[in-house]
Amino acid sequence: MSPYVPVNEVAAALARWKHLTALTQDQQETLLSKFVIERARKQQGLIMVLLVIVSAVIIALIVYTLTMDKVRSIATLKFVGAPDRTIIGLIVQQALSMGIFGYFTGLMLVLTFKPYFPRRLVLDPESVAIVFVITIVVCLAASTLGIRLALKVDPAEALASSG
């Protein structure tokens, strides 16, 4: 548009036409960020929350199953004098190593395939760190089910006659 043309008058003239609007640069940016990017952000956020919940449930079930498999070993440890904090430590270690292994595997895959992704995604170090913290928190939360089971194990189970 020519710099000698009054912008407001042109905008007012265009606004009289149905389906047409004249917007400034700032207005266009606001429209894009508020209605397009913000909506996509919310959708992605919702998917991320769902994925975190699903991951927590899966990790909790895996830790619980692995703990069930080790009931006799846990009973033996308790029998020979291992305190609860040692048992809890073993289960938390297992959950954390699973989470950290999953995190770095996932990060490696993201960095490898990001350039081939149809949409450009920004992956800043801050987000990477936040996801790591979330992973640790989820693993700790997910291990509580296994810890509860382990703490209930009776040391006398080590004496059960099945080999």
Add this chain to the structure above:
Amino acid sequence: MAGTDKQPVVRVEHLSKHFGQGTARVDALLDINMEVYPGQVVGLMGPSGSGKTTLLHCIACILEPSSGRITLDGEVVYDERWLKADLRRLRLDKIGFIFQYPNLLPFLDGSDNVAIVLDLAGFSAAAARTRAIELLDYLEVGHRKHALPKQLSGGEAQRVAIARALANKPRIILADEPTAPLDSARARIVMDLLRRIAVDQSAAIIVVTHDEMILDRFDHIYRLRDGRLETGAAAGRQLASATVS
């Protein structure tokens, strides 16, 4: 009899244990009295359901008796109630336990299975490992220290389990049918080993067993029937020779 001039390492006085109440009450142990001295290997025998495992659980401090008194290594640990708050620590410090099956931790090798008890007792990793290897050598399975439990034979695994029970130099060793999964030759080797340990470490060893073939390996035999001690103390060797004659 070995060591009767000394104080008993295990003393059980008027020990009773019942399960349930009223008409559902079952008396598992009734007025049990026994003493085991340092250097002694004592057998605890009886038919299934006679209460020998319950008695072993009570002495191992994993089952609370209903009444009576238990003294371990000169310290009264139960007198109508537990007198020690941390029973696991008590087991770690005073009791070594040999299970019917070795119960080795499948994800640790032979030396680590022994060293874990020392780790729990507060030894440094290096000291724990050195002591574990010494014990495995003492029990003649030192060459299998890097083997996982699944790679060990039954006899080797039982020896590693014995090494674990000995790791923290306990004064009391409790064994629940340690020879059950072994053939008679290996059973005798294990019993001879326990006798050697009792003498070398001045430990009191109580062995629950059904195996009549190893009777001559005991200094004393306590027989249980329906929760009561049938015979106070009869020397195993005397019993065996009487049977032979």
